[in-house]
Amino acid sequence: MIRTQEYNLNFGPQHPSTHGVFRILLTLDGERVVKAEPICGYLHRGVEKLAEARTYTQFIPYTDRLDYLAAMLQNWGYVMAVEKLMGVEVPEKAEYMRVISGELSRLASHLIAIGTYSLDIGAFTGFLLAFRERETTMDLLEELTGSRMTLSYARIGGVAADAPDGWLEKVDKFMDKMPTCIDEYDGLITGNEIFQARTREVGVLKPETAINYSISGPSLRGSGVDYDLRKAKPYGVYDRFDFDVPLGKNGDCFDRFDCRMKEMRQLVRIIKQAIQQIKEIDGPVIGKVPKVIKPPVGDAYAEIETSKGIIGYYVVSDGSPKPYRVHVRRPSFINLGYLDEMLRGYLVADVVAILGSLDIMLGEVDC
């Protein structure tokens, strides 16, 4: 008589395919996953607690370190919450600068997502090509802010600095080139039959489940749920741009990946429109804010659509120059909630594919 038994496998925390220090305790029956227990916390730095010992402005650089691949979007979410708390008016030009730098950040993040995903599946060329354009994006952001990843560009009431001379033209030129690059990724990765065989019908997430688990971002839209904050509850100046929200059909890994790919095409459109519109605007890039930021007693919650999903910042003020409490709703963490059930029944090789398709950022998961 042959007797079989289940066994445990530690996936991570030092596994390259976990995209950081993330551990999944897999219970396997042969090659099939029976149970998966996500274990996070390896990158916990207590950012929320650190905020309580910093002034409102001083906390901005820490938000960079939540999602360092799209730092501007994190900055933006936080300053929006403080602005809401204080009732500060943001100048139009600053809003446009936020859109341009924010969308560039989103582009950098999506390029990593698709590049590393193709690497997870085993295609190396796609990874290199995606990183080539990411490098250009980072160069542009570096020219604007001085840093490549941790930008700290947003300020309460606006942004840190205006665009340098000729920067907008450079971005515009890059955006002209971008669609052909995306065509290349499409030809190289999306159209590849092996890639499709590995990702289609794998890790299916039903729309109802996605909503019930509060999943957001491209992972939600891959299931066909049309919910993008930029369209659903436009913040900043997003109501002035013409763009579509790409949706998937089946909610499998391929659809989530494809959503990101199509989203890149849309953000190219947004940036091009923003550059056209910002040229007609003159004015400051930072509004009238007091030197010492002391919001009135109260609380505010602001949320924006980042590359990973909906990030929300909840800021409580007790009237002092330091926040009483800051809480962050981190999309990467919440998107992981369904991982266990998503992995059940699939092979070990699919674990990498499913985890990669969720595009988590460990800085954000562990906060």
Add this chain to the structure above:
Amino acid sequence: MFGKGLVKGLEITWKEFWSPKTVIQYPEAQNPIPERFHGRFVLDTDKCIVCGMCANACPNKVISLKKQKVGTKQFLTNYVMNIQYCMFCGLCVETCPKDALHFSKVINMNQYFYNNIPLVLVQREAPAEQVEQEKPAAKPTPQLKADALAPTAESEVAASKASDKEGE
């Protein structure tokens, strides 16, 4: 037809193979560093009015400065940045009212020894006609505490004892 996508991918790879190289060989070649780059700090000592605003703006308490009163003016004697805690966020540079603190384009800040990491921007003696010694404006970070704060703490204790005596 199965395999069409693979062929297309190979075509793209073939095309890329002949396209100009985008990778450069660092350190022989280097990308140009932009104007706003967050590199090593430089302090324009003549412009600095020793207000300590940079030290207060810093989220990580990287900057510690010491001053002495010379005549009616404050004189900067020590300006040390514990660069190992610096996030290169630029808040200090932005806050400086006199534009004295800047980023430079120097990227190489490597050190062999831990003790050499702090970036000493100013370390000098005050001119002779000093009147009285002031307490440091910013709290020195733990590194400096051992050697820099100890005498101050002692003198503080001594001062409080002295005042106690006066009370009696």
